Amino acid sequence: MVPGRSEAPREVNLIARDYAFVPPALDLVPGETILLHVIDAGLETHEAVIGDAAVQAAWETAEAATVGAPPGPTPVVRVPADVAGVRVVVRSGERVDLVWTVPSDPASRGGAASQWLVGCHIPGHWAKGMQIPVRWISGSTP
Numbered sequence: 799m800v801p802g803r804s805e806a807p808r809e810v811n812l813i814a815r816d817y818a819f820v821p822p823a824l825d826l827v828p829g830e831t832i833l834l835h836v837i838d839a840g841l842e843t844h845e846a847v848i849g850d851a852a853v854q855a856a857w858e859t860a861e862a863a864t865v866g867a868p869p870g871p872t873p874v875v876r877v878p879a880d881v882a883g884v885r886v887v888v889r890s891g892e893r894v895d896l897v898w899t900v901p902s903d904p905a906s907r908g909g910a911a912s913q914w915l916v917g918c919h920i921p922g923h924w925a926k927g928m929q930i931p932v933r934w935i936s937g938s939t940p
């Protein structure tokens with residue numbers, strides 16, 4: 799796979815369903831720039847939080863406070879900036895695009911690189927299986 803560059807991001811599709819992500823793992827090259835398309839093919843609102851275990855835990859805790867909120871837009875929740883990760887919220891039928899430069903050293907924040915995940919923390923969704931691993935791969939030269 800040829801890594802994306804800032805002037806030519808690699809396009810990546812990530813589909814959220816009720817309640818799973820497709821594909822079953824997100825392949826990333828450290829330091830590359832991607833144009834991420836998050837597509838909600840389910841009936842519920844979903845999100846894609848990309849980050850290590852600390853990021854996932856922070857969002858799971860923060861969003862648990864929204865249990866029982868009335869239907870509608872996802873309430874805004876805040877987590878400390880150093881564990882914010884990347885978060886994209888998508889509503890049913892919607893596609894959200896995001897240009898993102900992947901950290902060149904994903905383990906630098908203290909978390910093991912192998913612990914990076916993509917997760918949805920709308921209450922209950924993580925437990926229903928909306929979590930996939932990030933696979934770090936080495937890119938080939940064009």
Ligand SMILES: [Cu+2]
Binds near residue numbers: 817
């Ligand atoms: Cu979800």
